[in-house]
Amino acid sequence: MPAKQMESGFLTDPIENLLGVHRDLIAQALLRLRRDLADGTFLRQQLYTLDDSRFAGNTHHYWIRLGLDSASQTWLQDLESRKLPDRLVQWLKSQLNRKILLRLPQEYSTLVKVPFSVEIDSVADERDERIAWAIKHRLPATTPYSIFHSEINRLLKYIGHEIQPPNESEFDSLFAHYGNNAIAKSRNRFPEVWDELRGHYILDSRGSLFAKSLVTELKDRKLLLSSSKFVDIGSGIGTNVFAVNHYSKAHATGIEKHPGIMRMSHVLKRRLLRVRRLDATRLDFVLGDAFDSRAANLGQYDVFYVYSPIGKWVIDIDMIVDRAKVGSVMVLNRLPIRNRDMIEPLNNVAGLYAFRKVREKAGD
Numbered sequence: 001m002p003a004k005q006m007e008s009g010f011l012t013d014p015i016e017n018l019l020g021v022h023r024d025l026i027a028q029a030l031l032r033l034r035r036d037l038a039d040g041t042f043l044r045q046q047l048y049t050l051d052d053s054r055f056a057g058n059t060h061h062y063w064i065r066l067g068l069d070s071a072s073q074t075w076l077q078d079l080e081s082r083k084l085p086d087r088l089v090q091w092l093k094s095q096l097n098r099k100i101l102l103r104l105p106q107e108y109s110t111l112v113k114v115p116f117s118v119e120i121d122s123v124a125d126e127r128d129e130r131i132a133w134a135i136k137h138r139l140p141a142t143t144p145y146s147i148f149h150s151e152i153n154r155l156l157k158y159i160g161h162e163i164q165p166p167n168e169s170e171f172d173s174l175f176a177h178y179g180n181n182a183i184a185k186s187r188n189r190f191p192e193v194w195d196e197l198r199g200h201y202i203l204d205s206r207g208s209l210f211a212k213s214l215v216t217e218l219k220d221r222k223l224l225l226s227s228s229k230f231v232d233i234g235s236g237i238g239t240n241v242f243a244v245n246h247y248s249k250a251h252a253t254g255i256e257k258h259p260g261i262m263r264m265s266h267v268l269k270r271r272l273l274r275v276r277r278l279d280a281t282r283l284d285f286v287l288g289d290a291f292d293s294r295a296a297n298l299g300q301y302d303v304f305y306v307y308s309p310i311g312k313w314v315i316d317i318d319m320i321v322d323r324a325k326v327g328s329v330m331v332l333n334r335l336p337i338r339n340r341d342m343i344e345p346l347n348n349v350a351g352l353y354a355f356r357k358v359r360e361k362a363g364d
């Protein structure tokens with residue numbers, strides 16, 4: 001093993017000798033790059049420099065299209081600034097070009113919409129703010145960041161340097177990429193998650209960025225304390241469950257009835273545990289029908305989350321209100337119908353309906 005060989009001093013390859021001598025400087029450069037690749041602003045300034053953005057037919061909508069400059073070497077300029085021997089820099093560059101540059105998508109495109117309620121004079125500022133946000137947060141989520149992260153960790157291991165856990169923005173990008181992968185794989189493997197009648201996926205998710213903002217809003221409203229129990233009814237691959245576990249101190253449970261999709265959430269769980277950013281003691285996944293009392297007791301939770309598009313596996317919100325305890329809060333994409341007297345509305349959370357159960361059914 002190269003790292004061991006370096007320790008024992010029996011090195012014949014001059015590159016490995018150089019790697020050993022300059023280990024700390026190389027590790028600093030690699031860790032910095034691992035961080036930078038999780039940051040959309042860095043990607044925009046160093047790699048996605050070809051800009052073909054334009055108005056999308058009116059003053060308030062804007063198409064963003066950024067092309068990858070495949071010849072760019074500026075993203076590696078930090079390596080050069082560290083005064084490492086030329087030969088070593090060339091070797092590292094060729095490794096990184098092969099492992100990272102060649103795997104980046106050729107372009108990033110999105111549509112930025114400024115609400116029509118924004119006055120024409122303020123549109124440019126509002127638009128620029130939204131574009132900067134999209135680039136910073138959404139651009140890294142479109143790259144295979146988890147591959148970059150593990151390739152860089154592999155290089156760190158190769159030179160015999162300690163591997164540090166991901167920082168917050170690295171975690172965000174890992175989470176986004178793992179999540180995108182798990183959704184794509186589930187849709188491929190389990191064709192039944194496509195609702196032919198309605199023409200949409202039963203397995204749908206608002207993604208990791210939404211999950212983070214959901215947790216932030218629930219925390220701001222003091223709904224995710226260390227004593228709180230959160231549950232996602234129909235948790236899919238577990239995006240919101242992981243987000244609650246990671247971004248708050250609350251306990252998080254996911255209940256999912258599809259065994260294959262549940263398996264995907266376990267794969268994702270193992271991956272996130274491996275990067276040491278989840279607390280397994282506050283995390284549960286339950287396989288089964290959320291309304292089957294042998295599988296789940298819905299009376300124990302403080303916060304419910306449901307995202308259920310209308311279709312063949314639609315989740316009945318009234319059945320949740322029936323089973324929830326008085327005082328629990330529900331954040332949903334649809335409203336209950338029968339049980340409207342048992343709930344009171346709260347301010348929206350992350351753009352979704354929110355309400356609290358205030359009483360049991362009359363006569364109960």
Ligand SMILES: C[S@@+](CC[C@H](N)C(=O)[O-])C[C@H]1O[C@@H](n2cnc3c(N)ncnc32)[C@H](O)[C@@H]1O
Nearest residue numbers: 202204205234235236256257258289290307313
């Ligand atoms: C649209 S997905 C939402 C996934 C996840 N909540 C999210 O927002 O990322 C809905 C999920 O609910 C699951 N589901 C539907 N009815 C269910 C039930 N009665 N019990 C448990 N899971 C259910 C489906 O299998 C599907 O994976």
